[in-house]
Amino acid sequence: MTRITIDPITRIEGHLRIDCEVDGGKVTKAWSSGTMWRGIEIILKDRDPRDAWIFTQRICGVCTTVHAITSVRAVENALNLEVPLNAQYIRNMIVAAHGVHDHIVHFYQLAALDWVDIVAALKGDPEGAAKLGATLSDYKANSVPHIRAVRDKLQTFVDSGNLGVFASGYWGHPAMKLPPDVNLLAATHYLQALEVQRSANKIVAILGAKTPHIQNLAVGGVANAINPDSQSTLTLERLYAIKALIDELGDFVHNAMMNDVAAVGALYADWTKYGAGVTNYLSVPDLPLDTKGTQFELPGGYIPGGDLAKFQAITSYQDAFFRDGVKEAVKHSWYEYAGGKSALHPFEGETSPKYDDFHDDGKYSWIKAPTFLDKRAQVGPLANVLGMYAAGHEPTKRHLTKLVDVASKVAGTQIPLSALHSTIGRIAARAVRCAVLHEALQNQWQLLVDNIAKGDIRTFNRPVFPKGEVRGFGYHEAPRGVLSHWVVIKDGKIDNYQAVVPSTWNAGPRDDHDEPGPYEASLIDNPVADANLPLEVLRTVHSFDPCIACAVHMVDAERRPIVQVKAM
Amino acid sequence: MSILVLGLGNILLSDEGVGVRVVEALAASHDLPDDVEVLDGGTSGMDLLDMVADRDCLIVADAVNADGPAGRLIRLENDDIRMLFETRFSPHQLGLSDLLANLRLIGRAPRRIVVVGVVPQELGLGLDLSPAAAVGRDAAVGMIVDELARLGAGPRPRPH
Numbered sequence: 001m002t003r004i005t006i007d008p009i010t011r012i013e014g015h016l017r018i019d020c021e022v023d024g025g026k027v028t029k030a031w032s033s034g035t036m037w038r039g040i041e042i043i044l045k046d047r048d049p050r051d052a053w054i055f056t057q058r059i060c061g062v063c064t065t066v067h068a069i070t071s072v073r074a075v076e077n078a079l080n081l082e083v084p085l086n087a088q089y090i091r092n093m094i095v096a097a098h099g100v101h102d103h104i105v106h107f108y109q110l111a112a113l114d115w116v117d118i119v120a121a122l123k124g125d126p127e128g129a130a131k132l133g134a135t136l137s138d139y140k141a142n143s144v145p146h147i148r149a150v151r152d153k154l155q156t157f158v159d160s161g162n163l164g165v166f167a168s169g170y171w172g173h174p175a176m177k178l179p180p181d182v183n184l185l186a187a188t189h190y191l192q193a194l195e196v197q198r199s200a201n202k203i204v205a206i207l208g209a210k211t212p213h214i215q216n217l218a219v220g221g222v223a224n225a226i227n228p229d230s231q232s233t234l235t236l237e238r239l240y241a242i243k244a245l246i247d248e249l250g251d252f253v254h255n256a257m258m259n260d261v262a263a264v265g266a267l268y269a270d271w272t273k274y275g276a277g278v279t280n281y282l283s284v285p286d287l288p289l290d291t292k293g294t295q296f297e298l299p300g301g302y303i304p305g306g307d308l309a310k311f312q313a314i315t316s317y318q319d320a321f322f323r324d325g326v327k328e329a330v331k332h333s334w335y336e337y338a339g340g341k342s343a344l345h346p347f348e349g350e351t352s353p354k355y356d357d358f359h360d361d362g363k364y365s366w367i368k369a370p371t372f373l374d375k376r377a378q379v380g381p382l383a384n385v386l387g388m389y390a391a392g393h394e395p396t397k398r399h400l401t402k403l404v405d406v407a408s409k410v411a412g413t414q415i416p417l418s419a420l421h422s423t424i425g426r427i428a429a430r431a432v433r434c435a436v437l438h439e440a441l442q443n444q445w446q447l448l449v450d451n452i453a454k455g456d457i458r459t460f461n462r463p464v465f466p467k468g469e470v471r472g473f474g475y476h477e478a479p480r481g482v483l484s485h486w487v488v489i490k491d492g493k494i495d496n497y498q499a500v501v502p503s504t505w506n507a508g509p510r511d512d513h514d515e516p517g518p519y520e521a522s523l524i525d526n527p528v529a530d531a532n533l534p535l536e537v538l539r540t541v542h543s544f545d546p547c548i549a550c551a552v553h554m555v556d557a558e559r560r561p562i563v564q565v566k567a568m
Numbered sequence: 569m570s571i572l573v574l575g576l577g578n579i580l581l582s583d584e585g586v587g588v589r590v591v592e593a594l595a596a597s598h599d600l601p602d603d604v605e606v607l608d609g610g611t612s613g614m615d616l617l618d619m620v621a622d623r624d625c626l627i628v629a630d631a632v633n634a635d636g637p638a639g640r641l642i643r644l645e646n647d648d649i650r651m652l653f654e655t656r657f658s659p660h661q662l663g664l665s666d667l668l669a670n671l672r673l674i675g676r677a678p679r680r681i682v683v684v685g686v687v688p689q690e691l692g693l694g695l696d697l698s699p700a701a702a703v704g705r706d707a708a709v710g711m712i713v714d715e716l717a718r719l720g721a722g723p724r725p726r727p728h
Contacts, residue, residue, distance in 0.1 A: 041695045043580055058580050058610060105614050109670065157673050194674050198618045204617075212612040 001028075006538070016507065017545050018519070020537055022528045027537065030516070030523035032507050033358065033365040042349060044497040049075045049489050050219045050463065056499065057213055058484065064212045065204065066478040067499065068487075073293075074485040075219045077317055078472025079465065084458040087221035089233075089448035090521040092287040092297070093242070094207050094214065095476070096441035100249055101200035102436035102479035103381070106545045107257060108193035108340045111427060114539045115177060115264050116186040119171040122155055125185025133185050136263065139255035141192055143183070150188040170535040178267055185451040186264070189256045196252040199245040203441075206242055207234075214349050221460035226452055239449060246441055261431035264405045265424045266410035275423030275540040277522025278376045279306035281383035282505070284314050284322065284484075286477040287440055289447075293317030297440050300384060300477055302372065307422055312388035323473055326484065326500060328368040332509040335368065341370060342512050346486035347471055349498040369508035369517060370500055378414045378518040379481025380544060382420060382429035383400045388436070399435040403428060423522065426543040465492035478502055480545050492527065501513035503547050519544060571604045571721055572623045572678070573712060576630040576664065583631055583638075583688030583701040590629035590670055590686070590708045597709065598633060598723035613667050621671055623705050627663070627715060628676035629708055631701075632685030640705035641711060642685035682715060684708050 007017040019027040040059055046054055053071035054417065057064040069091060076083060081509045083091075120414060126147040133142030170176065178186070201211055208214025216223045225233040264271075279390075281303040285296035301313040302325075304443075314322045327343035331335065336354040337344060344350065358364045371377070388396035407428070408415045419425055469490065475484040479504035488496040508517040526536050575591030578584045589606045595606045620626055632642050671677040682709050686704035690697075697705060714723050 040580070041697065042693055053578065058578060060611070062613070062615070064610065064612070064615075101615075109614060109666070153673065153675070191674055194617065194670055197614075198621075201615065212610050213608065214613045467609050 004528070004531050004534050005538065006534060016541070018520045018523070018537060018541055020118040020523060020526075024420075025527055025529065027523045027526045027528060028090075029339050030520045031360065031364055032367075032509060032517060034367045034503070034507050039351065040499055041281055041349075041497040044494045046493050048492070049435070049465070049487060049494055052487070052494060052497065053217055058297070059499065062102070063478060063480070063483075063501075065094060065208070065345075066476055066483055068214055068217050070474045070476040070478075070483050070485045070499075071221050071487075072217050073476065074472045074487045075463070075472025075474070075489070076198050076472070077469045077474050078487055078489050079219075079463050081220055081295075081463050082461060083288075084221050084456075084461060085291060085451050086224075086226060086448060086456060088288050088291070089451065090207055090222050090224055090459070091217070092444040093441060093448070094204055095287065096208075096444060098202035098251050099334045099437045099479050099545070100434055100441065101204070101252065102104070103430050103437070104197045104200065104253070104257060106430060106435075106479070107261060108190045110545065111542045112186060112190060112260075114170075114535060114542055115176075115449045116190070117171055117173075117176040117183050118154065118187055118190070119158060120176065120178075120180055120542065121183035121187035122151065122158065124151065124182075124187075125181035126151060126184070128181040129188065130185040132181050136259040137255040137353075139251070139259075141188075142254070143258070147184060147188045150191050151184060151367050153191065154187060170533055170538075173533055173535050174529050175535050181196060182263060182267065186260055186402055189260055192252065192256065193349040195359040196249060199248045203242050203245050206238060207297050218460055220463045221458075224459055226459060228457075236449075239445070243445060246445060249337070250438050250442070252389055253434055258399070258403055258435055259406055261428055262406035265403075265428050266407040266415070268424055269411055269415070269419075271424040271539065272415070272419035272422040272524050274536075275308075275426070275522045275543060276421040277520075277524070278378045278516075278518040279421055280304050280372065280375050281306070281386050282372050282377040282379050282482055283384040283421050284475045284477050284482050287444065287521060288317070296350050297443060298384075298388060298394055298436070298477065300387050300482075301391065302377070303386055303390060304375070308385045308386060308390040311387065312418060313391055317474070322475065322484075325372045326370060327368045327374070328500065328504075329511040330368055330511045331514075332363055333365050333368050338339065343369075343374070346473070346484070346498040346500055347496065349496065365509040367504055367508050369511040370505050371511055372467070374520070376508075376511060376515050376517060377505060380430075380431040381427065381479075381481070383481060384428045384477055385429040385432050385436075386420065387431070393436075394530060395436050395439050396432065399432045399439075403432055423526075423543045424458070430545070458518045465489065469495070481505060481548055503544075506544050507546060519546075569603045569624050569719065569721060570622065571627065571716065571719060572619060573604065573627045573629065573716075574616070574620070574722050575607070575689045576609050576611065576628060579695060580693065582690045582692055582694040582696060583686075583698050584691050584699050585631075586697060586705055587630040587710075588629070588684045588703075589697055589705050590684070590712070591626060593705055594712055598713065598728055599726055600716075600723045601721045604720070604721050604723065607640055613664060614670070617667055617671065620628045620667060620678060621676040623678040625680040625682070625719060628681070629682045629712065630683065630685055634681075634685065634687050636687055637700070638687050638689030638698065639700035639707070640687040641704060641707050642683070642687070643711065644683040644685070649683055651677045663681060682713070684711050687720045
């Protein structure tokens with residue numbers, strides 16, 4: 001038996017350590033250990049709830065926007081405060097543009113390097129790659145000159161000897177299986193993605209006033225003034241600039257990214273057998289279409305045991321099924337609950353650190369272990385896409401069918417929907433979600449324009465805080481899955497605040513019943529060809545798009561190489 | 569000439585956020601020429617691509633792990649910065665190094681990069697800087713002002 005420790009996992013936000021026991025070329029046991037920011041409640045205690053979002057968006061460097069949005073939703077929920085339609089649409093566009101940005105960056109810049117051999121792409125033939133591209137779509141930038149220019153850029157870059165982000169890649173690893181032309185086409189899109197993702201970020205910047213850290217939110221709405229007669233407000237001119245950016249994004253997402261993901265999935269079809277892990281899937285509805293949060297453009301809910309027929313929808317911002325279903329356990333986390341209590345609901349959440357080294361059978365992570373209905377649940381684009389599919393969401397069905405059809409064509413065999421419960425399935429689902437979000441972004445833009453055209457220019461309802469205690473929760477289907485904030489307000493001041501973040505759900509350690517979390521469960525039976533180069537472990541971990549933000553300093557006191565892989 | 573002064577760090581973790589505090593102090597105390605832009609980048613990485621791309625000069629203010637007393641200033645330029653990518657010098661280097669490598673790949677990396685680092689004292693929870701880091705912050709503002717002056721883009725102190 002060999003023990004592998006990868007510390008830290010790179011190409012993610014924050015610090016994550018993965019330990020695996022490998023026997024007979026397969027993972028038999030796994031541990032996920034992370035440093036997660038767990039102190040936000042201490043910063044927020046006794047503050048004005050209207051300010052909380054300013055602080056929560058500093059929790060993470062990738063997910064700034066999502067923590068801001070979820071925070072205002074939690075406080076609005078506590079006050080039963082309605083949000084004007086324009087404000088919902090503007091927030092929804094920020095949410096959708098941020099999601100599209102995040103998914104493009106994840107596939108190309110963070111995950112693709114586990115599957116695409118960038119150095120081998122230099123052996124690809126631009127004409128062959130262009131021909132291949134043409135069989136998949138009529139994407140205009142799949143032309144021979146475009147691809148040749150990219151190959152030349154790559155050659156210069158590799159010749160410079162300063163590989164930067166590519167230096168830690170597993171080039172030439174036996175598990176890298178794409179033909180050179182496919183590598184070259186994907187590398188071309190890798191470079192194009194760097195340009196295209198800027199369009200998504202610009203949408204967030206125009207609406208949010210600044211990125212990173214949007215400035216336009218308020219409890220009760222947004223601070224974007226709408227006045228068709230003033231140049232300093234959100235004008236039609238600005239809205240049409242956004243429309244142009246949305247269209248640019250769409251060309252890339254629908255014609256390049258969806259096909260790349262389908263092709264990578266088809267050519268690595270063996271990876272549909274690995275990485276299912278926890279198949280209880282939790283997602284929440286998002287993009288509210290009314291002022292109260294009872295209708296949504298994107299559905300969400302709970303699927304137990306991977307059985308889509310048992311899907312139970314979460315239907316409103318007041319949904320008791322979601323509110324009462326969430327708990328967090330600390331048996332294997334470096335915390336203790338007063339009196340040794342078992343898993344606690346976030347409203348009762350406690351944060352008392354109790355650190356004492358890494359114990360395989362004891363405490364080994366700073367991340368708590370969340371449960372839904374006392375069971376582990378996987379969150380993220382796969383959970384979201386399966387939930388929307390189960391709810392009968394037409395755009396999700398259409399984009400998913402399209403991706404599976406392209407993959408089946410490349411593979412030369414029909415790929416079943418059940419293949420989604422896997423490492424490659426998580427990556428495929430993220431591309432589908434990206435396409436769905438892009439379409440939703442177009443819809444939200446139209447809804448906003450139509451609503452302004454009706455003469456409605458309201459963007460804000462003033463919050464009023466009652467004497468005594470009120471409690472609220474807000475949720476958001478963020479790029480990495482379900483994010484929820486929980487707030488207890490006493491006499492207009494924050495008394496308790498907890499954030500249950502997506503990577504807590506997925507990266508959490510074993511729970512009170514010693515049940516492994518989604519990362520840990522998904523690694524079981526993963527093949528490992530070479531314990532010193534555990535590319536296969538990275539593939540499965542990266543498929544979740546880990547974001548274990550901040551507090552990195554706690555384990556980062558000494559200088560050391562960027563990646564340590566220890567095989568014993 | 570297009571210059572970005574980028575403050576990095578997590579303001580929730582006291583001195584960890586010193587880079588952000590440096591650019592806040594710079595913007596509050598000086599009038600900057602039109603070709604100098606100041607950005608609080610928080611702990612972002614790839615999100616900053618659009619702002620960092622195509623700059624003539626990028627000046628990064630950040631907390632750095634280095635020998636010496638808290639508040640000490642570190643200045644690194646161009647080739648020295650490569651070392652940052654090979655060691656985990658600051659918690660944000662991964663995001664920033666990935667970003668810069670990607671920008672080099674598409675030929676949009678800043679032509680010149682200067683890092684002005686402050687050695688932190690306190691990395692615990694809190695919004696305020698330690699006294700040592702506050703001294704470091706003020707010194708870092710001075711160093712950046714000199715840097716900008718050398719580039720022919722010297723800021724003017726704002727009257728109090």
